[in-house]
Amino acid sequence: MPGKQLVVFDFDWSFVDQDTDRWVFEVLSTELRRLLQDRKSSGTGMQCTPDVVNDTMKDLYEKGFKKEDVLGALRILPFHPAMRRAVMSLQSRSEDTTFLCLSNSNEIYIGTILEKHGLASLFSEIITNPAHWNPSSPDHLIIGRRLPASEPPHGCSVGCLANMCKGDELDTYLASKGGKDSFDKIVYVGDGGNDFCPLLRMRKGDLALVRKGLELDTRVKEEGGKSGLKVDVKYWDQAWQIDE
Numbered sequence: 001m002p003g004k005q006l007v008v009f010d011f012d013w014s015f016v017d018q019d020t021d022r023w024v025f026e027v028l029s030t031e032l033r034r035l036l037q038d039r040k041s042s043g044t045g046m047q048c049t050p051d052v053v054n055d056t057m058k059d060l061y062e063k064g065f066k067k068e069d070v071l072g073a074l075r076i077l078p079f080h081p082a083m084r085r086a087v088m089s090l091q092s093r094s095e096d097t098t099f100l101c102l103s104n105s106n107e108i109y110i111g112t113i114l115e116k117h118g119l120a121s122l123f124s125e126i127i128t129n130p131a132h133w134n135p136s137s138p139d140h141l142i143i144g145r146r147l148p149a150s151e152p153p154h155g156c157s158v159g160c161l162a163n164m165c166k167g168d169e170l171d172t173y174l175a176s177k178g179g180k181d182s183f184d185k186i187v188y189v190g191d192g193g194n195d196f197c198p199l200l201r202m203r204k205g206d207l208a209l210v211r212k213g214l215e216l217d218t219r220v221k222e223e224g225g226k227s228g229l230k231v232d233v234k235y236w237d238q239a240w241q242i243d244e
């Protein structure tokens with residue numbers, strides 16, 4: 001593949017075959033998995049994801065679950081061997097490819113999963129929500145927002161949640177690397193409604209790999225035309241197709 005290339009991965013249901021936020025509770029507690037769902041859909045149904053995950057992690061801690069329980073759940077999260085093969089082989093074939101992770105999960109979840117699969121050094125940068133183990137109660141994971149509530153809102157009107165505008169994050173990253181045109185090609189692998197915004201920042205000739213049948217697929221089809229989407233789109237279903 002000629003030229004300098006940036007490959008951007010969403011994480012949940014894109015790089016891995018699960019939703020990291022839901023999975024930890026699904027593995028450890030049905031009651032808390034239900035509570036997460038109720039919190040997420042309460043009010044406007046647009047509750048900020050890291051906020052509700054943070055609240056539910058506190059409940060998990062208070063129920064007596066340990067750091068190792070959370071890490072253990074993450075280590076068994078479904079990750080397709082073909083996705084590993086795809087990125088390892090692209091990395092070895094093309095020195096000019098940079099991998100970026102752009103995710104609404106959090107640092108601890110993503111770091112634990114990448115480490116488990118020997119991919120801790122794959123991404124040149126991981127843009128996601130901050131997380132840390134509470135120093136005074138080390139089994140309690142605290143998750144914050146990428147854009148703190150104390151900062152001015154990002155003002156995105158495409159539908160990004162309050163904690164992160166993925167389009168702005170991509171633009172900021174590109175600006176820090178010398179601008180969009182310092183990459184000959186940008187490839188974006190995504191599935192979610194919040195992956196639509198960064199796709200709008202991409203050029204004709206860039207490539208969006210959109211997972212079939214999920215929210216991004218619907219948005220590209222329903223809103224792509226009127227939103228002026230320029231990027232080329234290919235659809236995929238399973239990780240082996242990403243390898244292809």
Ligand SMILES: [Mg+2]
Nearest residue numbers: 010012013192
């Ligand atoms: Mg996703």
Ligand SMILES: [Zn+2]
Nearest residue numbers: 156160165197
């Ligand atoms: Zn946005």
